[in-house]
Amino acid sequence: MTERARSPHNLQDTHGAPQQSPQDAPSVQNAPMAPPLRNAGTSGRAQPDTGRAAPDAVSCTGLSYSFGRTKAVDGIDLSVASGEVFGLLGPNGAGKSTAIRCLTTLLPVPYGMVRIFGHDAARERMSVRRLLGYVPQQLSADASLTGRENVALFAHLFDVRRRERRARVALALEAVGLADAADRMAGTYSGGMVRRLELAQALVSAPRLLMLDEPTIGLDPIARTSVWEHITAIRAATGMTVLVTTHYMDEADQYCDRVALMHRGRIRALGTPEQLKAALRDRDDTGHDGGDGRAAPTLEDVFRDVVGGDLGGALGGAGSTGENGAGEEGGDFRDVLRTRRTASRVG
Amino acid sequence: MSSAPAARPLASADTAARGLDLLLTAPRARTGWRVLPARVAAMCLVELQKLRHDRTELYTRAIQPALWLLIFGQTFTRIRVIPTGGIPYLDYLAPGIIAQSAMFIAIFYGIMIIWERDAGVLTKLLVTPTPRAALVTGKAFAAGVKALIQAVVVLLIATLLGVTLTWNPLRLLGVAAAVLLASAFFSCLSMTIAGIVLTRDRLMGIGQAITMPLFFGSNALYPVDVMPGWLRAVSAVNPLSYQVDALRGLLLGTPSHLPLDFLVLLVAAVTGITAASCLLGRLAR
Numbered sequence: 001m002t003e004r005a006r007s008p009h010n011l012q013d014t015h016g017a018p019q020q021s022p023q024d025a026p027s028v029q030n031a032p033m034a035p036p037l038r039n040a041g042t043s044g045r046a047q048p049d050t051g052r053a054a055p056d057a058v059s060c061t062g063l064s065y066s067f068g069r070t071k072a073v074d075g076i077d078l079s080v081a082s083g084e085v086f087g088l089l090g091p092n093g094a095g096k097s098t099a100i101r102c103l104t105t106l107l108p109v110p111y112g113m114v115r116i117f118g119h120d121a122a123r124e125r126m127s128v129r130r131l132l133g134y135v136p137q138q139l140s141a142d143a144s145l146t147g148r149e150n151v152a153l154f155a156h157l158f159d160v161r162r163r164e165r166r167a168r169v170a171l172a173l174e175a176v177g178l179a180d181a182a183d184r185m186a187g188t189y190s191g192g193m194v195r196r197l198e199l200a201q202a203l204v205s206a207p208r209l210l211m212l213d214e215p216t217i218g219l220d221p222i223a224r225t226s227v228w229e230h231i232t233a234i235r236a237a238t239g240m241t242v243l244v245t246t247h248y249m250d251e252a253d254q255y256c257d258r259v260a261l262m263h264r265g266r267i268r269a270l271g272t273p274e275q276l277k278a279a280l281r282d283r284d285d286t287g288h289d290g291g292d293g294r295a296a297p298t299l300e301d302v303f304r305d306v307v308g309g310d311l312g313g314a315l316g317g318a319g320s321t322g323e324n325g326a327g328e329e330g331g332d333f334r335d336v337l338r339t340r341r342t343a344s345r346v347g
Numbered sequence: 348m349s350s351a352p353a354a355r356p357l358a359s360a361d362t363a364a365r366g367l368d369l370l371l372t373a374p375r376a377r378t379g380w381r382v383l384p385a386r387v388a389a390m391c392l393v394e395l396q397k398l399r400h401d402r403t404e405l406y407t408r409a410i411q412p413a414l415w416l417l418i419f420g421q422t423f424t425r426i427r428v429i430p431t432g433g434i435p436y437l438d439y440l441a442p443g444i445i446a447q448s449a450m451f452i453a454i455f456y457g458i459m460i461i462w463e464r465d466a467g468v469l470t471k472l473l474v475t476p477t478p479r480a481a482l483v484t485g486k487a488f489a490a491g492v493k494a495l496i497q498a499v500v501v502l503l504i505a506t507l508l509g510v511t512l513t514w515n516p517l518r519l520l521g522v523a524a525a526v527l528l529a530s531a532f533f534s535c536l537s538m539t540i541a542g543i544v545l546t547r548d549r550l551m552g553i554g555q556a557i558t559m560p561l562f563f564g565s566n567a568l569y570p571v572d573v574m575p576g577w578l579r580a581v582s583a584v585n586p587l588s589y590q591v592d593a594l595r596g597l598l599l600g601t602p603s604h605l606p607l608d609f610l611v612l613l614v615a616a617v618t619g620i621t622a623a624s625c626l627l628g629r630l631a632r
Contacts, residue, residue: 067632101470104474105474106470106473106474106631107631107632108628126376126476126478129474129475129476130373130376130476132474134470134471134474135471136467136470136471137467138465138466138467139466139467140466140467140468140470140471142393142397142468144397144400144401145393145396145397145400146400149393149396153389153392153393154471154475155374156385156386156388156389156392157386157389157472157475157476157477158373158374158475158476159374159375159376159377159385159476160374161374161375164369164374167369168369168370168374171369171370172370175370185400198471201471203370204370205373205374205475206369206370206371206372206373206374207373208373238370238371
């Protein structure tokens with residue numbers, strides 16, 4: 001359940017205590033309400049006999065991936081418990097999408113690096129894919145098909161039999177609130193509707209792990225809320241594990257059980273949003289005398305703190321609160337240039 | 348918009364998520380040989396659905412073959428410079444134009460793959476339990492379905508122009524098979540190139556550059572016997588020639604080498620599918 005601090009730069013290590021204990025807190029505590037019954041007997045998935053009762057939804061050890069000389073993902077260790085809503089956060093180019101694409105078998109990984117519900121992503125690609133529902137970053141519905149046809153395609157591709165197909169497709173569309181628009185061409189949908197259509201496409205195969213890459217990017221606030229509410233409702237109804245990447249810290253704070261903050265291909269902090277914020281607050285309180293009445297830190301402050309310390313280098317010692325605006329801005333700018341280059345390659 | 352709509356989705360999301368029982372059970376997985384036909388059927392169905400929604404492409408694509416038959420065909424029928432073995436040139440030309448128009452559809456299919464890559468559709472397809480070879484085969488036959496519809500259109504145009512073609516259902520089935528296999532090959536050739544060049548613009552250029560040599564370096568317009576030696580060599584390795592030979596034999600009953608034609612087309616299709624499957628990963632990266 002814990003992220004092993006591999007990097008010597010890891011701030012959490014230098015700051016010590018506050019972070020350690022919460023990190024060790026098993027996510028079982030804040031794990032979702034009782035995972036609803038899955039008809040395991042009738043499902044085609046064979047549970048691998050690993051000896052453990054329930055393998056983690058995702059576990060990766062030392063996950064790395066490079067595009068040429070650019071290390072997009074640089075050795076991350078991560079476990080996502082079954083039933084969790086887990087957020088992978090970070091700025092553009094932090095390596096979130098690459099990490100997700102390694103987990104979805106889109107990018108080849110060596111044996112033993114990634115396991116999805118106990119299935120190895122290198123050796124058991126097909127079993128892994130059957131467990132996944134994947135929504136990529138782009139709005140990827142086929143505009144020249146109706147919503148229903150878009151979902152039906154994925155029902156076909158996941159071997160939903162003819163007698164179940166119509167009902168399943170209708171259910172999936174209903175679950176995302178698109179029943180009324182189902183027979184319109186997807187090209188006429190708004191951004192938020194396309195996102196929900198993609199959710200339906202992912203849902204139709206009853207995945208156990210839903211992977212969403214920046215699900216709310218480019219959506220207006222109402223559509224964002226709506227997408228998240230559907231994700232939350234579906235998760236509550238099905239007990240699906242949800243792995244989501246985002247750079248909207250407020251969304252992660254609100255909807256994720258646990259989050260990992262990624263920067264430059266590494267995980268810099270990991271825990272529940274509350275743990276991370278509490279850790280920062282405690283540190284701030286000890287650093288300054290009296291806390292000078294600042295507002296409670298947000299997840300964004302945590303991220304600034306984690307990243308700012310890394311960029312600041314020498315500044316980090318004294319002004320670890322991240323209030324050194326100028327230094328951070330400079331760092332951010334360099335960072336943006338760097339990430340742009342990576343992003344164009346990573347896609 | 349007032350504040351009301353913001354609150355509504357929650358309610359609808361809650362009610363919608365109820366009764367998801369069916370969505371809790373994963374479908375039973377197809378295994379082994381059953382995967383391939385299922386995926387091919389799914390891809391072909393999507394192609395047909397698209398054509399049903401928008402037939403514009405069907406109509407516009409009928410223009411060029413119609414012009415070939417009308418202008419080129421009628422003119423050369425009149426001047427009788429091409430030795431056709433006793434049949435009117437228009438008849439001789441019709442199977443060639445069927446093959447050509449089918450090829451034109453298939454050869455730009457790689458652009459669609461690149462478009463799907465850019466739009467994120469390909470990534471999503473690659474995360475389904477569909478082996479790459481099955482995905483490519485599905486796409487190849489989807490291109491074939493489109494080409495087949497095109498072939499029917501050209502057949503009708505040719506009939507309207509007075510070409511006497513066979514209506515023997517068995518022979519027509521053979522025509523369909525030849526068109527499907529050849530389109531599978533040409534679309535895979537296109538997807539293979541897409542996997543190498545990776546961008547739409549480059550693929551457009553290459554597609555333009557190879558269609559003409561493929562077309563003119565075949566027996567679609569004139570018999571192989573009148574070609575210079577080097578062009579005969581091109582024709583001998585050009586699957587389009589074998590397709591045209593098969594179509595002529597089946598539709599007009601002219602002497603042809605059907606077993607060889609179908610063997611070449613089959614081998615070409617399988618080779619194309621293999622090559623495109625190997626390179627598909629490059630597009631996903």
